[in-house]
Amino acid sequence: MKTLRVNMDRLEVKWESVLPEYERLGGRALIAKILLTEIPPQCEPLGPDNKLIFAPGLLAGLPSLTSAGRLSVGGKSPLTQGIKEANAGGMAGDKLGHLGLKAIVVEGQPTEGGLYLLHVTAQGASLLPADQLSGLGNYETVARLQERFGQDVAIVSIGPAGEMGLAGAGVAVTDDLTKQPGRQAARGGLGAVMGSKRLKALVIDDADAPPLPLSDESLFRRSAKRFARELIESPKTGKEGSMHRFGTVAVMGPVNEIGALPTRNFSAGQFEGFENICATRMREVTLARGGQIGVRCMAGCVIRCCNVFVDEQGETIVSTLQYETLGLLGSNLGIDSLDDIARLNRVCNDLGVDSIEMGASLGLAMEADLAQFGDAKSAMALLEQVKEGTVLGRVLGNGAAVTGRVLGLERIPVARGQAFPAYDPRALKGNGVTYATSAMGADHTAGNTIGARKTIDPLGCEGQAELSRGLQRVAAMLDMTGLCLFARPPVVADPQLMVDLINGRYGWGWTVKSLEQAEDDVLRTEREFNRRAGFTEAHDRLPEAFSREPLPPHNTVFDVPDAELDSVFSAL
């Protein structure tokens, strides 16, 4: 396997054999290690010393394995000022894996202007001028690149928000079905890091790459088959399961029921318009209009949780419409029209901003009367400001923490400078623990406790730290291997299955203990990076307002004791 080093100072690409210390790492684990080893943790995220890393997981690029092609993107975050890994489904992870690429590491910054794209094939890689794409949205960018390079390439790109250096900018990835840039490694402003490197897009073509070698083909194929079978036969991920039938939106019912659905800038936890945007409604509307439900983002995925949301004329608005977006751009803005939310989502995707971060910013703007709760037009007008790069637009695009500070608000839903996803931590306290303690800031994918609501009271403090710690480990395992969160049940139920997949592929002779060790290493490495960057336990806290202001309808506050929060990592 190889690493591709892209030097933006000299506009050179260089193939490197993988350093021994990076060899057994993939995805998020590799990103953590490279960042801790190679960049000054105190560097400015948009300065020349930061690096932007694209790393598929350890199990990417194998057509016989389902749901393992997520692409990890990483760097020091301009939003949190800490370490960041964000990942996305779509085509890119598997294609990079298939090319035998451990990582693409983008370094430096061009001293002159200009915008570039990186073309990667089995024959080599080259930086090409991309000035003609300057300022284009992700959809048009992708359309032009597909015209030039064909439909079968994976495209990773940024929109105007990334070019503008907005800290809410994400990195878009095309999906396998619609070939549109609807998947986003959205969180933490990595799109701005890409923009600071003057890199508009990656075009990844694995057409001529040979199949990847397998160390123990029989073990690998047996394990991959069992993995797929268990997913297909599961009542959750199988054909009749909620994940296939509803996708991520399936979770909205439970979240609303426990009173944790962000509503009007996190001022309430149940939304009166819930019925209009819930999972069953989205499915009904989509199918009635000729949209699609149960489509894949990665080739060969057996779960197929995605949807293609269309308008009344059957024209695609966005694919895929997801729970976090419905929460942040929907209930959090008091908007209960799926069409309106889908249109806001498309504009966010096109601009290349995180729909979670932007939804939180817009909620704050509404709280400050710059737009009206429930009024999608006024929300759209604010997105227009972001597009135009006005001062207000730049405030919003720089995320919820900056927006809340500029507007002088108190209830600012952020941890470590990053907006809360669609679970209010006062009613789902385990997620509050994750937001507060994860090196990533408020990421639901870093350790989402909603699935444990029936065994551990989401409104209580008891057991939340341990719950979060365990789920943070699981997240690390998934993010280092490239597995989708939805595909976790078989490997969580039997970690030996994950070990067999890794050993089948690489022959490392891992045990379950090695795997657990690897998980803990990821979490510790990230935390060590943040420690060197200047973070302490004082930052492992949520904003005061969430401990003070009770959340209707249960009127609870976030009251997990500091000592409990501190125990998450001290007991690791």
Next chain:
Amino acid sequence: MKTLRVNMDRLEVKWESVLPEYERLGGRALIAKILLTEIPPQCEPLGPDNKLIFAPGLLAGLPSLTSAGRLSVGGKSPLTQGIKEANAGGMAGDKLGHLGLKAIVVEGQPTEGGLYLLHVTAQGASLLPADQLSGLGNYETVARLQERFGQDVAIVSIGPAGEMGLAGAGVAVTDDLTKQPGRQAARGGLGAVMGSKRLKALVIDDADAPPLPLSDESLFRRSAKRFARELIESPKTGKEGSMHRFGTVAVMGPVNEIGALPTRNFSAGQFEGFENICATRMREVTLARGGQIGVRCMAGCVIRCCNVFVDEQGETIVSTLQYETLGLLGSNLGIDSLDDIARLNRVCNDLGVDSIEMGASLGLAMEADLAQFGDAKSAMALLEQVKEGTVLGRVLGNGAAVTGRVLGLERIPVARGQAFPAYDPRALKGNGVTYATSAMGADHTAGNTIGARKTIDPLGCEGQAELSRGLQRVAAMLDMTGLCLFARPPVVADPQLMVDLINGRYGWGWTVKSLEQAEDDVLRTEREFNRRAGFTEAHDRLPEAFSREPLPPHNTVFDVPDAELDSVFSAL
């Protein structure tokens, strides 16, 4: 002596005897101790758990002692998120001292709306409604309060910026000559903390207060007399001295000469318009127009460094026009008209924003083409936005760090989130050490090395850490006793003189060693507060751009090694 506790939750005032652990502390030292003891260091600066403290120095309120009436204001800073003490001359410090007040500690926040003023006399204190002052500038606020309470009271107030909660808001103090709110405890956003407590003003009336007791009257009077004589006879602070003849502006020549004068958003260190705004020019213009030079801000001051700057008709524009303002609102904006700078200064004073912070914000706005360097009208238009509370105005008013981040700039002149005063750290590296390491962020008053430029090369790294450490100690001594920086030479030359003054007043039997111990305690207590608030050595650094981008004309960068920076406190 007593402490006045003002509870804004219950709108109650309470007199308290001074706690034993606070007894030997004054001004900045007392503030540091109270904040570390009484507030959660991680609290939100504009939330109910922060406290706002007004504390005169140990030697305030004694008519026989000159230049010792500076008022310290303190709290957790909304600008730096760390501990903050800012002090100002004017009438308030001496009057509080004369009233036997160790400190006024303002706690909590009203749950309902409403604005209040605190009236303090020798008979007692009361909170009075002040809704009629809502939104008024400092000048009109003071005029109305003088109409009601007379000209002899001291007034401490905030303008609209403080009411709006802008992190660049300061606290204004009336001076002894013009009785105008031209003195500001400007730095760190304490005006916003005052606004968050809904406290518009303090009115301090010491008319009926008896003289303060002296423990050893003869020692005190002898020492005070010697202190005054040395100041009067000094070639620097005496009648023919530059401090009396030019005030703080005297320093502009040396700063421009060494190439450290902020010019056009810190892009150069010498200003081509220097001759038009320098000390001699200001003196000439002021005297020719019938303005005043050599006036006092505190009663009985023998140095009298202030000026009353007037327009061509002889009408007062502002008093006093100071060096930092000329640097930040002048050369830093490319503006070389004293009239223009004085008018911008007056608007800042009236709004109640720090002219340093605002000058840095405006410089960044000019860099981003929201106004033009050299064009005072466009700068004034931006101040108008602050006044109106537009989004752009709120960005600017929240300070340089937020402004630079929102506008996507690289060269953002801040340390710990607070704007650099008028000494570029690349050409006066000792000040860079102070900016980086002081718990206060970039305060020139925390340890200004300009006076040492002839003994220690300001462009070199050698000796800067030690120099800064020594000056930070001196600053602590001055700020705990209420002495003006300009009055330091006699007590720096002979610390026993300071010890005699303290022993004459209190009879504590201090030695020079006790005094040095007290200085170090201040610095350590402040640093400990910040440590608990989440600061580490990673924060003791200047922004990358200042280490990367050479400063004309000497083309040096800030390159004091990290280990040197860390030695400032490790060797304390």
